[in-house]
Amino acid sequence: MHSGDADGDTAKTLVLVGLILDLVGEVILFGLGVLFLAVPILGTLVLGLAVIGFLWIALVYFYSYDRIAGGDYEGARTPTLVFAILSLVTLALVPGILFLIAYIKLGDALKGEAAYYAWGQPAPLVFPAPLSGGSRYCTYCGRPSPASSAFCAGCGARMTGAP
Numbered sequence: 001m002h003s004g005d006a007d008g009d010t011a012k013t014l015v016l017v018g019l020i021l022d023l024v025g026e027v028i029l030f031g032l033g034v035l036f037l038a039v040p041i042l043g044t045l046v047l048g049l050a051v052i053g054f055l056w057i058a059l060v061y062f063y064s065y066d067r068i069a070g071g072d073y074e075g076a077r078t079p080t081l082v083f084a085i086l087s088l089v090t091l092a093l094v095p096g097i098l099f100l101i102a103y104i105k106l107g108d109a110l111k112g113e114a115a116y117y118a119w120g121q122p123a124p125l126v127f128p129a130p131l132s133g134g135s136r137y138c139t140y141c142g143r144p145s146p147a148s149s150a151f152c153a154g155c156g157a158r159m160t161g162a163p
């Protein structure tokens with residue numbers, strides 16, 4: 001299993017749990033709003049908050065969960081951080097912490113995609129240095145191999161592209 005996908009799956013699950021908690025909160029808020037309609041101003045205010053909450057859930061779903069599910073970890077990362085901060089600021093602490101961990105996991109997933117050892121351990125990030133004669137970098141794990149090898153010395157993937 002690709003280590004980046006494992007982190008991506010963890011992030012996806014965290015965002016999903018956060019969304020479910022938010023949804024439960026909004027349903028309770030909506031119910032309270034209906035009850036409070038006995039006092040129209042209060043009921044309308046609470047229902048208004050519930051409607052904003054449902055819009056919020058739609059935003060988190062489309063900009064975070066849906067992107068993670070589609071493998072767009074890079075695209076989901078910044079929205080997920082924004083959702084984490086907004087949740088924490090509005091005292092939705094548990095979803096906020098879940099989104100924050102998801103954001104960190106998305107970072108791990110991106111690192112895992114850039115570099116990982118064949119046995120599934122996270123590799124230190126290897127940033128391609130300017131190519132100096134005789135070696136080239138694996139497009140799969142990012143580690144250098146002799147230009148003459150057909151397979152990566154690090155992960156065993158077939159070397160592609162020109163040396």
Ligand SMILES: [Zn+2]
Nearest residue numbers: 138141152155
């Ligand atoms: Zn490799």
